[in-house]
Amino acid sequence: MSFKGIAVIGAGMIGAAHAAAYRQFAHRFGDGSAKLDTICDVNADMARTLATNWGFERTEADWKTIIADPNVDVVSVCLPNYLHTEVTLAALHAGKHVLCEKPLALDAASARPVRDAARSASSISGTVFNYRRIPAVADIKARIEAGELGKPVQISVLFQCDYAADPLLPHSWRYEFAKAGPGALLDVGTHAVDMMRFLFGDISEVVGAVSTISIAARRLPVSPTSGHEHVELSDATAKVDNDDVMSGLVRFTSGAQGYVSASRVAVGTGNRLAIELMGTKGTARYSTECPTYFELALLEDGSARAFRKIANSPRSPNVASLAAVPHDLVSVGYAEWFGFMIHEFLDCADKRKAFANGSIEDGYRAAQVLDAIHRSSTEKSPVEVRWID
Structure with a gap:
């Protein structure tokens, strides 16, 4: 299969790491036509800068626009900690493949619904535990x-x-x-x-x-x-x-x-x-x-x-x-x-x-x-x- 579009929600420091990595590897999958689609952030200047630096096609201010977009099927959640749960749940319920920055939530009680949604979702999801790849x-x-x-x-x-x-x-x-x-x-x-x-x-x-x-x-x-x-x-x-x-x-x-x-x-x-x-x-x-x-x-x-x-x-x-x-x-x-x-x-x-190597389940257990x-x-x-x- 091929991906239609990739979005990074959050244009801060860690959003740049996601954007750069997608730029490096997205073309290797499917037919190579997956678009580096959107950088989303309420700060329009930051979103434009990140999109320009890493070749994403457009910017958005509202993450809900990304979740509703049928042409975006891969999402990275790179927002402040207190927003991880809401946005990741919405992405899972919309059928997106979603990679959520750590921590998965502010506490285990808040992380559990995300874990449950990931278990029942047809899409692929994970928590950002990048140091496992050293x-x-x-x-x-x-x-x-x-x-x-x-x-x-x-x-x-x-x-x-x-x-x-x-x-x-x-x-x-x-x-x-x-x-x-x-x-x-x-x-x-x-x-x-x-x-x-x-x-x-x-x-x-x-x-x-x-x-x-x-x-x-x-x-x-x-x-x-x-x-x-x-x-x-x-x-x-x-x-x-x-x-x-x-x-x-x-x-x-x-x-x-x-x-x-x-x-x-x-x-x-x-x-x-x-x-x-x-x-x-x-x-x-x-x-x-x-x-x-x-x-x-x-x-x-x-x-x-x-x-x-x-x-x-x-x-x-x-x-x-x-x-x-x-x-x-x-x-x-x-x-x-x-x-x-x-x-x-x-x-x-x-x-x-x-x-499995840094799953939503791993985020919940952490x-x-x-x-x-x-x-x-x-x-x-x-x-x-x-x-x-």
Whole structure:
């Protein structure tokens, strides 16, 4: 089959990642005639700029126009957190193939109707868990499943950013619990929780968690803003009522333990995902700061048990078929990982097969863990993760 049209709803920073990835891979599917159709955003200037930059044909201001358009059958939802549920539900009910940005919803109760709609929909859908497509991470996952690292024992996943470290950045929806949910926890901790589930399986309990608001108030901008840019500020301030840092200790259903931490105020980290996991036969570790390799140490007879570097190569997942330069030690970065995810989503939609590697179900299950971490931090007690089907 072929797609008629592709739309990106939300022209902000992450909308650009979607637009660029569709530009790269949409022509590979069906008869190659799928249109990069629409960029939708209430900010007309942003929508026009994004459409021009990535070759989309038109812009719209109202997302409901996109949902009603029979010539658009693939939709990315790239809006602020509090709008994800409404727009994704509408897209599913309209029969669109839909890829929703993380988090799927502000909490698990809100995510459940989206999960239910995805189960009954005839279209293909998913949650944006693009970090699963890092070649090193996918390689580590394959080694775990093959038993190379033995039985899972412990994992640490840190997602650290510094986009909110400057107190002179303006207040926005990101710093309001009602619109963003738990702050760093939902914004970047969603990726960390998904990474834990991806590598070690389901989590049964949050043993304890702690949150910190390090910047208690921010000044309001003079005019509407997008992203994390410095703008002219007014004298008025608004309270920050969601976390800047959140950390938790978890127990997996397998009996393994894990540590997860999310920060939006870690000066100097930029956008850093760091993973270290230990099994009974070995340890693997990876950081996005060193994208060309991961490190592996295995318990082998006669081995000094030192870490060795496993470099990107054409044998790494996705590299040979999708990377522009599939060569040993050539860096594969954020744009490529994102493109790998979009390619997989379009391939699943083209073949009408489930998008299982980052499904709506995965988004819902991550939401249940995130709820438990937040509850544990506020109640200062362990919280069982109840898998409500």
